[in-house]
Amino acid sequence: MANFQKLTPRSEDYSKWYNELVVKADLAEQSAVRGCMVIKPYGYAIWETIQAELDRRFKEKGVKNAYFPLLIPKSFLSREAEHVEGFAKECAVVTHHRLKNDPNGKGVIVDPDARLEEELIIRPTSETIIWSTYKNWISSYRDLPILCNQWCNVMRWEMRTRLFLRTAEFLWQEGHTAHATKEEAEDYARQMLDVYADFAENVMAIPVIKGVKSPNERFAGALNTYCIEAMMQDGKALQAGTSHFLGQNFAKSFDVQYLSKENKYEYVWATSWGVSTRLMGALIMTHSDDNGLVLPPHLAPTQVVIVPIFKKQEDLDKLMTVVAPLFDKLKARGIRVKLDTDDKSTPGFKFADYELKGVPVRLAMGGRDLENGTIEVARRDTLTKETLPLAGIEEHIVNLLEEVQKNCYQKALDYRIANTREVNSYDEFKEEIKKGGFLLCHWDGTPETEEQIKNDTKATIRCIPLEALPGHKQEEGKCMVTGKPSAGRVVFAIAY
RNA sequence: CGGGAUAUAGUUCAGCCCGGUUAGAAUGCCUGCUUUGGGAGCAGGAGGUCGUGAGUUCGAAUCUCGCUAUCCCGACCA
Missing domain, CATH: 3.30.930.10 (Bira Bifunctional Protein; Domain 2)
Structure with a gap:
């Protein structure tokens, strides 16, 4: 693999990671x-x-x-x-x-x-x-x-x-x-x-x-x-x-x-x-993560990719007797599936490349699987893989795609909840906003106060929520800056 | 619009300070052989008006000035 370039990790430089990902994917x-x-x-x-x-x-x-x-x-x-x-x-x-x-x-x-x-x-x-x-x-x-x-x-x-x-x-x-x-x-x-x-x-x-x-x-x-x-x-x-x-x-x-x-x-x-x-x-x-794009299945142009692993044309021919019907079955279920029989790149390259592109589920089948009647199923969101019996695998894939979809959402929601917190004093706000995330604060409703907060901290009011956020109540209070009455907490954050 | 930096192969960059025959590397690309269960190996090959215009000089990728473009920081914006 020589000097293959990995993505800059998110922890090192988030915006560099983003720019590279957009181009490389x-x-x-x-x-x-x-x-x-x-x-x-x-x-x-x-x-x-x-x-x-x-x-x-x-x-x-x-x-x-x-x-x-x-x-x-x-x-x-x-x-x-x-x-x-x-x-x-x-x-x-x-x-x-x-x-x-x-x-x-x-x-x-x-x-x-x-x-x-x-x-x-x-x-x-x-x-x-x-x-x-x-x-x-x-x-x-x-x-x-x-x-x-x-x-x-x-x-x-x-x-x-x-x-x-x-x-x-x-x-x-x-x-x-x-x-x-x-x-x-x-x-x-x-x-x-x-x-x-x-x-x-x-x-x-x-x-x-x-x-x-x-x-x-x-x-x-x-x-x-x-x-x-x-x-x-x-x-x-x-x-x-x-x-x-x-x-x-x-x-x-x-x-x-x-x-x-x-x-x-x-x-x-x-x-x-x-x-x-x-x-x-x-x-x-x-x-997405440090390995590349992660696509929720409902949005992925290719939801499942099948990678046969073969050395010679005869090996591929044998694998195709199993893999081609599987491709048809998945397609018949309305899944956007791709069968990659390209012999110009190695399986290892393909694995890394489909990860970079965010394909939600990857199926790999080689000689061993053919003998055992199994197939390797890898999911992009968790980067886990398991070898499963080939019989009835379509049903599993259909369910797996939904599970991946749900997991993508749940992970994102958990992250948001973990990074959303209530802040009551302006001093605390100035410290907390540096850590990122959403801050739920009381605000007196005036543009002047919002302007002052923006000038002091770069944070703006992203919105006045229509309904209570999970784990938080909608309640009256006092503006963290002026102490004037506030009808409810609003969402502050640094914005793109 | 202010402040800083950069411009050399498809891409990322070295060379510039201290000017001197034919400008290098890695990666990518092409060909052949060998490979293929996590980014393969070897051999060969193609690829450059050194951003642009002027100046200095016997001689400029290298020094000087102008121009242009790009990137970063700020301002602006969602």
């Missing part, structure tokens, strides 16, 4: 354009599973997919003052529409005569273009609700980027809904939060805290922002999804009104909600 790589990534086939396959699972859940909620343009007229972004303030600093602007040959013979230059009358903004999010369109779609209460989603790319010109976690261009879905009443819109924003939480926990095996954002962390232009927050293995928080109740802000900015049953004009109520390729970062930092 073949998920993504840096592109020629600063801040933009190439998502490689293996990484994209995982994203496609995320898309498929979410898309199905959206459709169950009555959502339809649509597509709105990449480019947004600059004037649209001026309509909603608060909204534009949130994004103005990170927008890419299209100013010209033509290139021409450089008269000095050095390739092409931007044709100065081709300046756009109105500059176009590459979407940082699509509220404005969508609401300018919804205006044309809505005239009566009969047109409501409108429940649209789009899968697309957006661009936010970030200063500092990291693969999946923060890139200048990223993939996401953005849902945009229009409702007749405030109650319906608020309820819908909440429902979509539940969709996200259900998806995160049951498919990605990531435990999340459902909550509301404090005013400082709220989406620009929203009246209320709901979120799901997850804890990474280094104790930092990562926002995994958001759902906004936008009130009538965009309806008023774009003059979207409907005629009610009572023949009165009313402004429409709105929501928007989204998750992005950042979920890939959450996935990696929740489950």
Whole structure:
């Protein structure tokens, strides 16, 4: 094996480990354009599973997919003052529409005569273009609700980027809904939060805290922002999804009104909600270990890999009489299974490589197993293996995949619980926050106090939990900084 | 945008301080043989405008200046 390079261990340098893992597990790589990534086939396959699972859940909620343009007229972004303030600093602007040959013979230059009358903004999010369109779609209460989603790319010109976690261009879905009443819109924003939480926990095996954002962390232009927050293995928080109740802000900015049953004009109520390729970062930092990626089975492009161990073609032929039917049986059970008969790399290499790629279950069969009627079953999450009778192994594999899925979730949840603690004084807070994790504290509800805490410690309020966390009560108290009354403990953490 | 560093083979890096024929290593890649139950071994081979532009010099990867790009720290952001 000579100088094969292992991953940097997490304990040594967590962010180095992350960067290496993303590249070595073949998920993504840096592109020629600063801040933009190439998502490689293996990484994209995982994203496609995320898309498929979410898309199905959206459709169950009555959502339809649509597509709105990449480019947004600059004037649209001026309509909603608060909204534009949130994004103005990170927008890419299209100013010209033509290139021409450089008269000095050095390739092409931007044709100065081709300046756009109105500059176009590459979407940082699509509220404005969508609401300018919804205006044309809505005239009566009969047109409501409108429940649209789009899968697309957006661009936010970030200063500092990291693969999946923060890139200048990223993939996401953005849902945009229009409702007749405030109650319906608020309820819908909440429902979509539940969709996200259900998806995160049951498919990605990531435990999340459902909550509301404090005013400082709220989406620009929203009246209320709901979120799901997850804890990474280094104790930092990562926002995994958001759902906004936008009130009538965009309806008023774009003059979207409907005629009610009572023949009165009313402004429409709105929501928007989204998750992005950042979920890939959450996935990696929740489950993976020093040997590589760990994928929960529900998300793994390959759930089971079968590795026959052979020296000669005859050996493989013999093994195939057993392994090929097994492959078919597993496939028939709906398992995403791969049979690796490649003779160009050794079993040892394959074992290490499938571990790096996070394949949940690995089956190995060689001459000894063939004689004994057994097969070696290795699970990625625990790195354990056992030799089992081949007869009826499919049933075991089906159950094992579910067990791995559950274990991934439980491990992550145990970690979060172990690193979530109540803190009552600000002095204690300043010490505890250095250790990472979530701190449950009383806060007086003012942006000023949150700002002060952020300046002192870099910690922010990740959310105001909607329900009590396991092992903790929702209770009134006094703000740890000002001593003023607090309605309940909120979650503080250092965030990604 | 401030502060620091780096730029040499596909990748990671050595060489630079102290200028001198043909710029090295590891890994990866290609070929052949031998191998295959935890990242195989041996032999051979291909692969470089030394980021870019100027300057100093008989001579520059090496010294000087400009430019560009990347990375780290800060600021900004979710």
